[in-house]
Amino acid sequence: MDYNLDLEETPRPSKRQRDIKGVPQFPPGVPHFFPSPSPTKSNTTPSEASVESHQSGRLSPSKQLQALEDEDQPVFFCNFGDNEEHEECADVVKMRDAIQGLADGVGILGYKDLPTVTASLSSTLDRRRFGYPWANDCAQRLAYGAMPSMACLEDIVRAAWNNDRGTGTSEDDWNTDVQHPLIKLALETCEHKATLNIYGVKTLIIDPKSLARTKEGIPRRIIDYVIALKSDDVTKQAWQVLKPLSIDGGKTVKSWNHVTRNRNLRTDPIAINVETKGPHKSWTDGKPQIAIWTDAWLNRLMLLPRAKEKTEPWPAIPLLIAQGHDWHLLVISRDGEKTVIRDKIDVGSTRSCFDAMKVVAVLHWCMDWAETVWRPWFLSLI
Incomplete structure (x- = not known):
């Protein structure tokens, strides 16, 4: 509804389709001011055409998801707790329960002198929430990593606020100012910071493309x-x-992963995948992207030397999607040819330091999983 309308103004009738027979015809040479018809030939560039085709629905997220589910070896999507068709295996339940507890704020803090830390907070609401008795658990929390600098965390929260004012900023701005600094802060304070790396992969492609199921x-x-x-x-x-790899008659560059353009990512095995979206896009737009990417990655891992010896289900794998302030977690599991992605747990946000601390705690948990669960599994494949 447009609240700027003049309520005393006589409402205009709705526009009807233009009847060409009713349009006045002018003799040649007489000037007229009707707009010329739109050209039938598009002047858009290939990149613009690609965007338009995405917006038209041909490459829409829903159709990408449908394509994944319609394959001979489909990727299924379901909710947590939906056991009618796809029962949750034990490690999916373990991951879900651990992450949900952190998302609820249970044990996300590990401060021995909590009052001093709380007093340094700028937000009155944060000071109250940091005092929740079930939020501070040094024994549990410090097993995964140290507490991040409160000044650094407040800087990230402040940057997120600035990016979300008015019409907001681009996804790239959010990545530069908020998402990457938050992931980096989590890694720098993680128990396994010496054995893990962060890489930006936004410009990388799946290679070879045949690894993508869709x-x-x-x-x-x-x-x-x-x-x-x-x-x-x-x-x-x-x-x-x-x-x-030798697929479809051609060889690719040697790589542990399904990308070949980055030297480090050819030699460092991927463990955790993070997709980001701007605040004005739906987080669900990231579901098919991270599903296509992760499924192709698992297909690559299936081709490693000892992968075919594995008869047991693969470990449950966390997937993260950040949409503006808000972070979500999905879990992908593979058992033979059956791949299931469950969503979602709202793990935290950058709207406050308390909620940002949830994200750090979840990232610490996932990084611990990468080192203690995924690394042994990956080594068993080679």
Whole structure:
């Protein structure tokens, strides 16, 4: 509803389709001021056409999801707790319960002198929430990492506020000012900071493309960040004998992962995948992107030397989507040819320091998973 309308103004009738027979015809040479018809030939560039085709629905998120579900070996999407078709395995339940507790704020803090920390907070609401008795648990929290600098966390929250004023800023601005600094802060305070790395992957593509299960158009920009395992002695030794993939009659560059344009990501195995969206886009737009990317990654891992020896289900894997302030977690699991993605847990946001601390705690938990669960599993594949 337009609240700027003049209520005394006589309402205008709705526009009707133009009847060409009713349009006055002018003799040649007489000037007229009707707008000329739109040209039938488009002047858009290929990139603009791609955007238009996405907006038209041909590459819409819903159709990308449908394409994934319609394949011979589909990727299924369901809610947590939906066991009618896809029962949750034990490690999915374990991951869900652990993350949900942190998302509820339970044990996200680990301060021995909490009153001093609380007094330093700028927000009155944050000072009250930091005092919740169930939020501070040093024994649990410090097992995953140190508490981040409150000044650094407030800087990130303030940057998020600035990016969300008025019409807001672009996704790239959010990544530069908010998302990447928050992931970096979590890694710098993580128990495993010496053995993990963050990489931006927004410009990378799936290589070879045949690893992507969907035959529909793959988004030009897949996901934004990954957290990878730094190579250790075992992976370095195995790298020496790893052979490049040979798919569809052609060979690719040697890589542990499904990308070849980044030297570090050829030698450092991916563990955690993070997709970001601007605040004015739906977080669900990221679902097919992270699903296509992660499914192709798992397909690549299936081709590693000892992968075919694995008969048990693969570990549950966390997937993260950040949309503006808000962070969400999904879990992907694979058992044989069956792949299921469950969503979602709202893990936190950058609207306040308390909610941002939830995100840091979840990132710490996922980084611990990467080192203690995923690294041993990956080494078993090579």
